[in-house]
Amino acid sequence: MxxxxxxxxxxxxxxxxxxxxxxxxxxxxxxxxxxxxxxxxxxxxxxxxxxxxxxxxxxxxxxxxxxxxxxxxxxxxxxxxxxxxxxxxxxxxxxxxxxxxxxxxxxxxxxxxxxxxxxxxxxxxxxxxxxxxxxxxxxxxxxxxxxxxxxxxxxxxxxxxxxxxxxxxxxxxxxxxxxxxxxxxxxxxxxxxxxxxxxxxxxxxxxxxxxxxxxxxxxxxxxxxxxxxxxxxxxxxxxxxxxxxxxxxxxxxxxxxxxAGELRTEDARREAQLAERLWKRLSTELEAVELNGDAVHRLPGNLNISFLGVEGEALLIALPKLALSAGSACTSASREPSHVLRALGIGETRALCSLRFGFGRSTSEAEIDLAADLLIEQVTRLRALSPVWERAKRGGDGP
Ligand SMILES: Cc1ncc(COP(=O)(O)O)c(C=O)c1O
CATH class of the missing domain: 3.40.640.10 (Type I PLP-dependent aspartate aminotransferase-like (Major domain))
Structure with missing residues (x-):
């Protein structure tokens, strides 16, 4: 497809x-x-x-x-x-x-x-x-x-x-x-x-x-x-x-x-399935990925994930086929670690290694599968080049 x-x-x-x-x-x-x-x-x-x-x-x-x-x-x-x-x-x-x-x-x-x-x-x-x-x-x-x-x-x-x-x-x-x-x-x-x-x-x-x-x-x-x-x-x-x-x-x-009134229930069901599909692949095929925020009480169409050892901005540059964000649209230009992630007690380095995924009405399984392939490939490649990754693996950055 x-x-x-x-x-x-x-x-x-x-x-x-x-x-x-x-x-x-x-x-x-x-x-x-x-x-x-x-x-x-x-x-x-x-x-x-x-x-x-x-x-x-x-x-x-x-x-x-x-x-x-x-x-x-x-x-x-x-x-x-x-x-x-x-x-x-x-x-x-x-x-x-x-x-x-x-x-x-x-x-x-x-x-x-x-x-x-x-x-x-x-x-x-x-x-x-x-x-x-x-x-x-x-x-x-x-x-x-x-x-x-x-x-x-x-x-x-x-x-x-x-x-x-x-x-x-x-x-x-x-x-x-x-x-x-x-x-x-x-x-x-x-x-x-x-x-x-x-x-x-x-x-x-x-x-x-x-x-x-x-x-x-x-x-x-x-x-x-x-x-x-x-x-x-x-x-x-x-x-x-x-x-x-x-x-x-x-x-x-x-x-x-x-x-929205007509489609909300079906949209939510699909988006939750897509989020589960992406999370399953990333969390089984990559080491050191962390979900940020409560796993249950969350919007069905959202995942916020830290890829330890890989800066979110660098990952986005390596992924021109994906349109997503390393923070909220209004603050992502600043390269400051997100105040939301920091409020969760997440360390600065991990906060900067995070991406936000937002699924919607037209997101398809084929898109999720391709996104997962690209993410796994680029995270693996960037980690192989990164001294930060070595440090993070040794537990240098706290939570
Ligand atoms: C939680 C939240 N509040 C407020 C806003 C601002 O909405 P608007 O773009 O309609 O001004 C946004 C959009 O970024 C949002 O996500």
Whole structure:
């Protein structure tokens, strides 16, 4: 069977836009081009209807009420809106925010911005498996805590946090919980009524939708959540996110959510099988390969593997037929060891010897088999050339 190269194994960075999504968006670029906020003519009404249909599909995927969905430009903006918006609106109640060391930069950086505004931020550590210890969370909360932000599934190691238990602890103290679900929405089953959180960020381009659109789910009902907008202007999205809505993207995001609802279970089953297939070959045909992050509580389509003695970047250069990443897309350019792997207690050298594999809807067994052949060949070749490998074999780098 022929395989198209490069073989795309970077689905945590982004996913291809599904052709059915592209088709759904098509009329809204130049035929149905109205502004959804134009209330005085049919082009505006049609645009508004298309946006609301899209919103309904997003809501359905996560078990929400459409009125709880705020369109944004992506998960980065949703995370900023949730964290800055909620903390600032509640600063009279307290100035303490709790999050996790292994969060995405779009959570960590708004937390840092809050510190500059006089908030205290506690970043909780994780265990060697990447999972939060709930006792550490309990101990961190105090009367000043106004927000807990804990990501659902990690973008580098795929590890899933116990949101239901986190939500229970938070509810007992009436502290709202936000989760960054950029990696899990459309992949794991999500029902916001039982997930245990109050706000949830997600984004279209990780679930076969277009880039440039995301959403924040904001629970309605009591106790009422107070949120301050970070963008000011025409008062769109119930005053919480001003700016003309990108109608084609709203439609595409909606269609992508609809497809995710239909295909999620089968996608997850296949991706888990592909991950198992690759891991089996690498771990039996190569020595000294380590899986990073919990082996069970992880996204079905993710593997993060250390190839001891071989620098991840060097391995990528030796593998032009594979498209994958040595870290998250935003930090992999820096050649710094990943903060996520370091938080798991992994040594600097091993962290730099790691690759992230992300499988998706179109990944085939033939692609996995070819990827395994190439990886085994190149890891073996590079190790034969590497003095670091000799040292690592003798146990020089710790964990
Ligand atoms: C966990 C996580 N949060 C947030 C983001 C940012 O999403 P977006 O690209 O939609 O801004 C990403 C994407 O890299 C992610 O993986």
């Amino acid at each position: 022929s395989v198209r190269v490069p073989i795309y194994l970077d689905h945590q960075a982004t996913t291809p836009c599904d052709p059915r999504v592209v088709e759904a968006m098509r009329p809204f670029w130049s035929e149905e081009f109205g502004n959804a906020a134009s209330k005085t003519h049919a082009l505006g009404w049609k645009a508004e209807q298309a946006v609301e249909d899209g919103r309904g599909r997003l809501a359905e995927l996560i078990g929400a009420d459409p009125r709880e969905i705020i369109f944004t430009s992506g998960a980065t903006e949703s995370n900023n809106l949730a964290i800055l918006g909620l903390a600032r609106a509640n600063r009279d109640r307290g100035r303490h925010v709790v999050s996790l060391e292994t969060e995405h930069r779009s959570v960590l950086d708004p937390c840092r911005a809050l510190e500059r505004e006089g908030f205290r931020v506690t970043l909780l550590p994780v265990g060697n498996n990447g999972i939060l210890d709930l006792d550490r969370l309990r101990d961190a909360l105090d009367d000043e805590t106004v927000l807990i932000s804990i990501l659902h599934a990690n973008n580098e190691i795929g590890v899933i946090q116990p949101l239901a238990e986190i939500g229970e602890i938070a509810r007992a103290r009436r502290i709202p919980v936000h989760t960054d679900a950029a990696q899990s929405a459309g992949k794991l089953e999500i029902d916001v009524r039982t997930l245990g959180v109050d706000l949830l960020s997600f984004t279209a381009h990780k679930l076969y939708g277009p880039k440039g659109i995301g959403a924040l789910w904001l629970r309605r009902g009591s106790p009422r959540l107070r949120l301050e907008p970070i963008l000011h202007g025409g008062g769109h999205e119930r005053g919480l996110r001003s700016g003309t809505l990108p109608v084609p993207l709203c439609v595409g995001f909606g269609r992508a959510c609809e497809l």
